[in-house]
Amino acid sequence: MILAHLDVVPAPPEGWDVPPFSGEERDGYIYGRGTLDDKSCVIGVLQALELMLKRGYKPKRSFYIGLGHDEEVSGHNGAMKIVERLQSRGVKLLFVLDEGLAVLDGVIQGVKRPVALIGTTEKGSITLNLTVNQPPGHSSMPPEETSIGILSAAVSRLERNPLPNMFGVGPEASMFEQLAGEFAFPLNVMMANLWLFSPIISRVLERTPSSNAIVRTTTAITIFNAGVKSNVIPRMARATVNFRIHPGQTVTEVLDIVRNTISDERVEISVLNSFDPLPISPFDESNFGYQTLQRTIHSVFSAAPVAPGVCIGNTDSRHFVNLTDSIYRFSPFKMKSEDLSR
Numbered sequence: 001m002i003l004a005h006l007d008v009v010p011a012p013p014e015g016w017d018v019p020p021f022s023g024e025e026r027d028g029y030i031y032g033r034g035t036l037d038d039k040s041c042v043i044g045v046l047q048a049l050e051l052m053l054k055r056g057y058k059p060k061r062s063f064y065i066g067l068g069h070d071e072e073v074s075g076h077n078g079a080m081k082i083v084e085r086l087q088s089r090g091v092k093l094l095f096v097l098d099e100g101l102a103v104l105d106g107v108i109q110g111v112k113r114p115v116a117l118i119g120t121t122e123k124g125s126i127t128l129n130l131t132v133n134q135p136p137g138h139s140s141m142p143p144e145e146t147s148i149g150i151l152s153a154a155v156s157r158l159e160r161n162p163l164p165n166m167f168g169v170g171p172e173a174s175m176f177e178q179l180a181g182e183f184a185f186p187l188n189v190m191m192a193n194l195w196l197f198s199p200i201i202s203r204v205l206e207r208t209p210s211s212n213a214i215v216r217t218t219t220a221i222t223i224f225n226a227g228v229k230s231n232v233i234p235r236m237a238r239a240t241v242n243f244r245i246h247p248g249q250t251v252t253e254v255l256d257i258v259r260n261t262i263s264d265e266r267v268e269i270s271v272l273n274s275f276d277p278l279p280i281s282p283f284d285e286s287n288f289g290y291q292t293l294q295r296t297i298h299s300v301f302s303a304a305p306v307a308p309g310v311c312i313g314n315t316d317s318r319h320f321v322n323l324t325d326s327i328y329r330f331s332p333f334k335m336k337s338e339d340l341s342r
């Protein structure tokens with residue numbers, strides 16, 4: 001089954017080089033909200049179908065295409081409904097291919113050639129609301145601590161105390177082992193001997209946001225709200241924090257660590273949504289899905305070695321775990337380090 005999604009996140013009018021829904025082509029790039037996530041995959045799938053129909057191609061086995069319309073808000077009415085329908089028909093899938101990792105060109109420090117990473121798992125996620133309620137008042141008679149001050153201190157503690165570096169206990173280690181030959185000396189020796197060098201490698205990886213994201217559960221403060229008037233101390237302050245959970249941890253473990261780090265009963269913690277990291281799909285030589293994908297990637301990006309990786313974002317494919325144990329996340333485009341913020 002091949003998945004992609006049609007929806008995009010909202011586009012604020014300001015801050016764009018070109019209008020966000022123009023799809024303008026400039027210097028070999030298509031600009032527009034959702035170009036990478038996930039219009040490129042949608043168009044790729046549709047163009048491939050069109051081409052196969054034109055050529056009268058007859059596939060050896062049947063396959064499904066699933067185009068969701070609400071991936072960016074968790075896929076409740078798109079991917080989840082598709083899964084329900086397939087389950088009601090008793091369908092089992094050989095493998096699922098969805099958006100995800102890509103051909104990374106200059107993204108992994110120390111690796112010269114572009115490398116194709118297939119996401120064989122994806123991180124879990126937990127989103128929390130932190131709320132502080134304190135008596136409101138006039139700014140002329142402020143108390144020692146306000147709801148805003150208490151919440152800011154809690155959020156700051158979370159940022160200053162990241163969750164532990166888990167490198168070596170998760171599937172990201174397999175990625176570096178498989179790519180060891182792509183690094184120059186002495187990194188190639190270190191990557192091939194992680195049993196010895198993982199303490200050093202783990203420290204290096206946490207220095208940049210993209211590689212830090214694969215060694216630990218990350219903490220991102222995404223919403224912060226309080227106050228409406230400059231001379232009024234507000235009753236309530238609220239922040240939203242999103243954690244992406246490393247495959248070696250669970251929602252429960254992360255929640256326990258967060259409670260200990262905040263360690264302030266005035267901060268009420270509520271869970272908005274959560275799910276554990278996804279199971280690791282097989283990537284051995286006998287696995288049909290992984291091998292098919294690897295062969296196909298080689299036929300298009302011939303210079304790129306292929307390795308399994310951890311998808312740091314979440315995809316609709318996570319809803320398909322009861323239909324197959326083989327779920328792969330790969331978007332067929334090259335990504336450079338400057339593209340990571342796009």
Ligand SMILES: CCCCCCCC/C=C\CCCCCCCC(=O)N[C@@H](CC(C)C)C(=O)O
Binds near residue numbers: 072074107108211
């Ligand atoms: C050693 C360095 C490795 C660094 C790897 C970094 C490569 C980054 C490449 C791709 C990023 C993965 C993106 C996956 C698709 C994410 C789609 C998305 O945004 N999904 C939402 C879903 C949510 C349920 C709303 C999300 O926020 O994750």
